[in-house]
Amino acid sequence: MGLHIQTCRDHFLFVGVIIGCWVTGFYLKSVLLFIIASYLLLGLLIKKQVALLALCCLGSVLIGGRMVSFQNRQLEEGSLTAEVLIYSDTIKVNGDLVTFEGKLPEGKVMGRYQVSSLSEKDQWLSRQNWQKSLRVHGNFKIAEPIRNKHAFDYSFYLASRNFLGTLTITEILASKQTAGISSIYRWRAAAVTHVKQFFPEKLASYINALLFGYKDHEFQEIRQLFSSSGLLHFFTVSGLHVSFFFYWLERGLRRGKFTREEMLLPLLPIILIAAILFGGSISVIRAVLAYGMTVLLRLFSCHLSACDRYGIVLFLTLMIDPKVFLQTSGQLCFLMTFLLLMQRNVQVSSVIRSQFLPLLAAPLLMHLFYEFPLLGGIFTLLLLPLFQRFILPSCFALFAVSLLIPKIPYLDSWSETLLHGIEEIVFFLGRFALTTGRIPIELAIFCSLLGLFLYQRHQFFFCFLVSLFLPLLLQRLFVPAAVTFVDVGQGDSIVLQTAFNREVYVIDTGGSLSFPKEAWQQRAYQENAHASLIPFLKGEGVRQIDGLFLTHGDTDHLGDALALMTAIPVKKIYLVPGSEHHPQIAALIKQLPQGTVHWTKVGETIGRDLAITVLAPESGQGENEDSLVLKAEIEKWRFLFTGDLDQKGEEKLIQLYPHFQAEVVKLGHHGSRTSTSARFIESLSPKIGIISCGKDNRYGHPHSEVLEVMEGRSILRTDQQGMIRFSWSNWHRVQQLETWLDYRLE
Numbered sequence: 001m002g003l004h005i006q007t008c009r010d011h012f013l014f015v016g017v018i019i020g021c022w023v024t025g026f027y028l029k030s031v032l033l034f035i036i037a038s039y040l041l042l043g044l045l046i047k048k049q050v051a052l053l054a055l056c057c058l059g060s061v062l063i064g065g066r067m068v069s070f071q072n073r074q075l076e077e078g079s080l081t082a083e084v085l086i087y088s089d090t091i092k093v094n095g096d097l098v099t100f101e102g103k104l105p106e107g108k109v110m111g112r113y114q115v116s117s118l119s120e121k122d123q124w125l126s127r128q129n130w131q132k133s134l135r136v137h138g139n140f141k142i143a144e145p146i147r148n149k150h151a152f153d154y155s156f157y158l159a160s161r162n163f164l165g166t167l168t169i170t171e172i173l174a175s176k177q178t179a180g181i182s183s184i185y186r187w188r189a190a191a192v193t194h195v196k197q198f199f200p201e202k203l204a205s206y207i208n209a210l211l212f213g214y215k216d217h218e219f220q221e222i223r224q225l226f227s228s229s230g231l232l233h234f235f236t237v238s239g240l241h242v243s244f245f246f247y248w249l250e251r252g253l254r255r256g257k258f259t260r261e262e263m264l265l266p267l268l269p270i271i272l273i274a275a276i277l278f279g280g281s282i283s284v285i286r287a288v289l290a291y292g293m294t295v296l297l298r299l300f301s302c303h304l305s306a307c308d309r310y311g312i313v314l315f316l317t318l319m320i321d322p323k324v325f326l327q328t329s330g331q332l333c334f335l336m337t338f339l340l341l342m343q344r345n346v347q348v349s350s351v352i353r354s355q356f357l358p359l360l361a362a363p364l365l366m367h368l369f370y371e372f373p374l375l376g377g378i379f380t381l382l383l384l385p386l387f388q389r390f391i392l393p394s395c396f397a398l399f400a401v402s403l404l405i406p407k408i409p410y411l412d413s414w415s416e417t418l419l420h421g422i423e424e425i426v427f428f429l430g431r432f433a434l435t436t437g438r439i440p441i442e443l444a445i446f447c448s449l450l451g452l453f454l455y456q457r458h459q460f461f462f463c464f465l466v467s468l469f470l471p472l473l474l475q476r477l478f479v480p481a482a483v484t485f486v487d488v489g490q491g492d493s494i495v496l497q498t499a500f501n502r503e504v505y506v507i508d509t510g511g512s513l514s515f516p517k518e519a520w521q522q523r524a525y526q527e528n529a530h531a532s533l534i535p536f537l538k539g540e541g542v543r544q545i546d547g548l549f550l551t552h553g554d555t556d557h558l559g560d561a562l563a564l565m566t567a568i569p570v571k572k573i574y575l576v577p578g579s580e581h582h583p584q585i586a587a588l589i590k591q592l593p594q595g596t597v598h599w600t601k602v603g604e605t606i607g608r609d610l611a612i613t614v615l616a617p618e619s620g621q622g623e624n625e626d627s628l629v630l631k632a633e634i635e636k637w638r639f640l641f642t643g644d645l646d647q648k649g650e651e652k653l654i655q656l657y658p659h660f661q662a663e664v665v666k667l668g669h670h671g672s673r674t675s676t677s678a679r680f681i682e683s684l685s686p687k688i689g690i691i692s693c694g695k696d697n698r699y700g701h702p703h704s705e706v707l708e709v710m711e712g713r714s715i716l717r718t719d720q721q722g723m724i725r726f727s728w729s730n731w732h733r734v735q736q737l738e739t740w741l742d743y744r745l746e
Contacts, residue, residue, distance in 0.1 A: 011052055013307040014040055016314030019059045020334075023067070023318060024325040032442040059315055067322045075106045075164045081137045084111065084167065085178060088131040089188035089276075091124060092216040095523030098124045101163075108162055109140070113169040118520045125196075127189035135174040141166050147487040147722035148532050149740060150370065150438055150539025160326035184276045188212060191277070191399075198402045203415040207395045209235050213279020217524045225423055227369065228430030230358060230376025233332065234387050239287030242278055244392050246291050260299050267295055282330040285320060286337070289313045306341055328368055335361055335448070342452055354381035356460070359467050360451050363444035366436040366471055370538040374432045391422075435568075437475040437541025447471050475541050476500055481610075482727035483632070483639055483664075486510070487718040487740070488532045490670065490694030490701070491556035494641060495537065496632060498609045499730045504542050505612060506570075507549045507630065507641050509533060511559015529560035534567045536723070542568060547598075547606060549574045549630060551643030553582035553622035561588055572598045574606065574628070582622025600628060610634070615660075616653060624669060625649050631662065635728045635735060638662040640684065644669040650680040658683070664726065666690045667710075671702020671717070678709045688714045695719040 018040050025033030044052050082104055090101040098121075102111040115121045124130065142165040143155035158165065192214045195204045205222055208214040215223070215235075226232040234240065249270065253263050275288045290313050297304060304312075314334060317324050324330035339360050343353055355377035358365070362372050373379070401408060439447075451467035454460075479501050486493040488510025496505045512528050537545070548570045550558045564570070573592065577599045579585050589597060600614045612632045620626020627643030640662040642650075646669065653660075665686040668675030670693040681689075689710050693701040702717065716724045721739035728735050 011049070011308065012055075012304070012311035012315070014044060014049075014311065015052060015055045015059060016311035016318075018044075018056050019063060019318060020314055020325060022060060023063055023322050026067075027323065027326055028441065030442060032445055036445075059318075063318050063322050066319065075104065075140055077141055077165070079137070079139050081135070081173070083133055084109070084136055084169075085133045086111065086130050087185050088127045088129075089185045089192060089212075089214070091127045091130055091189065093121060093124050094217045095517070096121065096521040097523055100130075102167065104164070104167070107164045109164050109167040110158065111167050111169060113172075121520060125193065127193045128186050131178055131183070131186040131189065132175045133178055134169075134172055136167075136169045137171040137173060138167050138169040140164075141168070145741060147718075147741060148536050149484075149723055149725070150535045151532055152535065156326075160323050162321075162323065184273055188214075188277050188279075194402065195399065199398070200412050200415055202419050203398075203411075206391075206419065207399060210392060210395050211241055211399060212277065213281050213284060220526060222423075225426050225430065228371070228373070228433045229379060229426045230373025230433070231379060231383060231426060231429070233336070233380075234383075239283045239333070240387060240392055241396075242274065242284055242287035242291065244388070244396070245274065245278075264295065264299055268292070271295075282317065282321070282324055282327055283333040285317055286313055286333055289316050306344070310337060310341055331364060331368070332361075335364055339452065342456065346456055346458070352460075354378060356455060356463070359464065360448055360455060362467050363439060363447040363451075363471050366439045366475070367441050367444040370438050370535070370541075371433045371435045372468065373429075374434050375429070379429050435538050435541060435543045436472055437479070438539040439471045439475050443471060443474065478730070479540055480727040480730055481634055482725055483634060483637075484536070484726075485666070485690050485692055485716075485718060485724040486533050486536055487722045488528055488560075488692075490697045490699070491528075491559070492551070492643065492666075492670075492692045493529075493533050494666065495533075496610055496612065496634075497540065497542070499728075501540065501542055503546050503607055503610045504537070504544070505547045505549065505607065505610065506533075506537075506545055506564070508551055508557040508643070509548070509560040509564050511555045511557065511561075513555050513559075527560045527563035529563045530567075533560065533564060537568055544568065545570045547572045547574055547612075549612075549628060550579075550585070550588075551628040551641075552576070552620070552624060552626060553579060553584040554624070554644060555584065557643065558584065558588065562591060565592075570596070572596065574598050574600050576600055576617060576620045576622065576626060576628050578619040579622035579626065585622050615640075615657065616649070624674075627668070629653060631660070634726075637664065637726065637735065640665045640686075642666055642668040642675070644675070646674045647677045647680070650675065650677055654680060654683045661685050663687045664690065666692065667702075667706065669701075670697075670699070671706045672699070673703040673705040676706045676709055681709055681713070686713060688716060690724060691715060691717040691719075693717065693719050
């Protein structure tokens with residue numbers, strides 16, 4: 001398979017792609033990327049392109065040196081006293097929590113600090129004043145691997161950006177101001193702070209994200225909204241603001257009668273400054289390098305093809321950061337640019353081209369986001385002029401005006417109306433997103449390349465099949481029947497699914513308990529389900545939940561129910577009769593569509609392929625002792641789910657079902673001594689007991705009494721093992737057990 005590239009002149013493209021595949025293949029241990037790099041190298045060897053082979057070798061040595069320098073930076077976990085340089089433009093304040101990026105002598109760290117007063121918080125909000133080197137005492141910790149399948153991998157995120165780990169500061173001992181190039185970071189910090197102080201909160205989030213690439217907790221709602229519609233690239237990977245800025249800068253210099261040679265002197269330092277001011281992300285670096293190369297080529301009257309320029313920019317970006325393709329923004333911006341280059345050789349209408357661009361990228365989008373915006377290309381084509389000609393220029397103009405006048409009349413009212421209208425449109429477009437499930441990166445690369453090959457030969461139907469239908473089919477074929485105990489921290493959430501996701505049921509959703517704080521201390525947060533349960537379900541390709549069982553009214557069991565139902569449609573919610581009197585359940589029912597709630601009956605069996613039987617209670621008040629008790633049998637494995645049932649409720653179960661036994665029991669109330677009596681365990685005779693509790697939880701769960709009762713039997717705990725999953729192969733019906741942290745560390 002060979003893509004249509006004009007090999008007679010597109011030499012540097014091969015150099016960039018070969019080195020990119022080699023470097024990324026090394027980090028990801030990807031055989032496919034090594035094969036692609038070897039294939040292209042073999043092509044150069046056959047064509048006797050000695051100069052290009054030499055460039056590949058030289059580039060590999062140079063970038064390899066950079067990789068070694070990053071690999072050698074290590075720091076042991078534990079308490080330490082050290083000097084940390086704070087990058088003031090990365091400071092984010094959420095309630096009483098301050099986070100920032102900093103630098104120790106050993107390398108970069110993510111910093112955390114909890115302020116103790118409102119006045120101290122106000123000091124941190126003046127970000128430009130924190131371009132300092134601090135002498136601090138604190139604790140350094142390396143991020144642990146992900147605790148749930150398909151969840152955001154924070155440890156990989158830090159490693160891909162060359163962070164050593166997280167430094168939690170407990171005491172600031174001394175500080176001193178820094179100078180030099182760090183002053184540019186201070187300018188960016190001052191700009192971000194000014195925007196937050198001058199503009200309404202929502203408008204400030206848009207301006208900071210679009211102009212300066214600054215995205216804090218206030219941007220998360222915008223991120224989710226634009227991600228589902230396929231338009232998030234306007235903020236993260238397009239580099240639109242860089243192009244816009246340099247276009248008007250160059251136009252201004254021309255009006256000032258600057259010649260090409262004279263423009264070079266002010267442009268080169270501005271290019272460096274702009275890379276930092278605009279956020280320094282991979283997309284910004286790519287856009288700045290591309291513009292700088294265009295200026296130099298124009299100055300020296302040189303011509304390089306678009307593919308050659310792409311290859312040089314890719315090589316230079318890899319020199320700056322070899323882990324470009326480990327970062328989502330790097331993968332998307334270089335992939336989209338590459339696909340645009342390859343599309344230029346195909347004579348089709350702009351509508352077809354715009355729709356096939358995200359289609360060709362669909363396999364990677366499935367790998368990264370577990371969903372695909374079906375009409376993302378059309379929406380981009382329609383809304384790109386709005387961003388280029390109105391929203392982006394307006395943000396620049398508003399920022400410039402805000403530096404000159406103390407207040408803009410009616411800004412709050414008209415900005416709120418305008419942004420609300422835009423978000424309503426984007427929310428509507430988000431309904432066309434298709435949940436696809438996660439596909440392996442190797443399959444994503446293969447399908448994208450094969451789809452591009454077919455597209456270049458005008459095989460549009462087969463391109464559609466390969467880019468979208470084939471990965472969807474393969475993902476669905478390998479979804480097994482499974483019972484999964486999701487690690488939602490101090491709470492419960494269990495997912496039961498049949499093979500190919502024919503039926504999916506969820507028992508409880510987890511939820512975070514909040515504790516009283518003063519107004520200035522309160523932090524904005526996303527529901528925990530967005531980091532655990534929802535990514536798992538979407539990663540499995542779940543588009544609809546057949547039933548959601550809520551065992552009782554505690555927050556740590558149903559607190560994230562609305563978040564789950566907003567993200568994934570739920571057909572039925574199963575509740576115990578009488579539990580509607582519980583305050584939390586009553587509040588939830590008010591927000592549900594009519595006909596959603598089903599009141600359980602003892603003895604009823606729910607599900608077609610997956611039979612879930614209600615064992616107790618007949619009715620209740622939504623409290624622990626009234627927890628909904630369910631049993632399920634999958635491939636001759638019997639499971640018992642008890643919610644927060646106490647020992648009194650367990651005794652009733654023994655009386656009602658004296659001969660019932662189960663191989664796997666979800667122990668009640670997170671391993672509290674109020675549950676799991678010795679008589680109950682003896683009656684059930686389980687092989688495995690599951691304890692769902694939070695790591696280092698404040699309640700001391702599981703209690704020692706429960707562990708003693710389970711002595712001699714297997715105990716699996718989400719605080720120690722993370723997600724716990726029982727699955728059965730679709731082809732051999734062999735039962736497998738994965739404890740996710742152990743599984744990931746092998």
